[in-house]
Amino acid sequence: MLHQQDQALSKSLFTIRETVKELLGLSELCQCAHLVTLKCQHNLEQESAATRKMLERVPSDKFDWKPHEKSTPLGRLAGHIAQLPILLMAALTQDELNFDPESFDPSPMPGSVPKLLETFDKNIADAIGLLHTNADGKLGDMWRLRSGEQIFMEKPRAAMIRWVISHIVHHRGQLSVYLRLLDVPLPPIYGPTADEPMPSSV
Numbered sequence: 052m053l054h055q056q057d058q059a060l061s062k063s064l065f066t067i068r069e070t071v072k073e074l075l076g077l078s079e080l081c082q083c084a085h086l087v088t089l090k091c092q093h094n095l096e097q098e099s100a101a102t103r104k105m106l107e108r109v110p111s112d113k114f115d116w117k118p119h120e121k122s123t124p125l126g127r128l129a130g131h132i133a134q135l136p137i138l139l140m141a142a143l144t145q146d147e148l149n150f151d152p153e154s155f156d157p158s159p160m161p162g163s164v165p166k167l168l169e170t171f172d173k174n175i176a177d178a179i180g181l182l183h184t185n186a187d188g189k190l191g192d193m194w195r196l197r198s199g200e201q202i203f204m205e206k207p208r209a210a211m212i213r214w215v216i217s218h219i220v221h222h223r224g225q226l227s228v229y230l231r232l233l234d235v236p237l238p239p240i241y242g243p244t245a246d247e248p249m250p251s252s253v
């Protein structure tokens with residue numbers, strides 16, 4: 052029974068592989084690494100476009116505002132989102148990133164909305180460029196996020212890239228609540244908002 056299941060699975064995988072090769076004109080199975088790169092790029096482009104729509108709505112005179120005494124101020128939250136793609140670059144160019152306060156030198160937070168958007172656009176473009184030049188064949192390699200001896204995270208590069216994208220989405224959700232509380236009209240992301248319908252082309 053198990054043998055039959057193995058055979059069925061092998062047959063399915065073979066069919067998938069042949070279909071992918073036919074669709075993309077790929078000649079070798081090793082090109083699957085390139086498919087993972089393309090998938091990462093697609094996810095990143097999709098989520099960064101949606102995230103930029105939210106960053107564009109940040110009011111320039113409310114950078115110090117926060118919804119609760121325990122919350123991060125709006126400017127720092129938006130700046131953190133703009134800087135998160137730096138983690139992607141580290142995942143694509145280094146074996147690890149060490150947040151050790153002794154040696155880690157964080158980038159300065161963007162102090163205005165134009166600077167915020169400029170930082171986000173540049174970081175996303177640089178990360179996508181590195182995906183093209185650095186990713187194929189390396190996405191299965193393990194990558195670490197640490198502070199000195201303390202390891203926060205150890206994952207294959209592809210999983211780390213997915214984690215950073217999820218982290219951007221997580222903070223984008225927070226940002227949408229901040230903007231709602233500040234009475235800023237919200238853009239549609241995966242559905243309409245109370246302020247705007249989805250574009251007709253989506």
Ligand code: NI
Nearest residue numbers: 131135218222
């Ligand atoms: Ni964060």
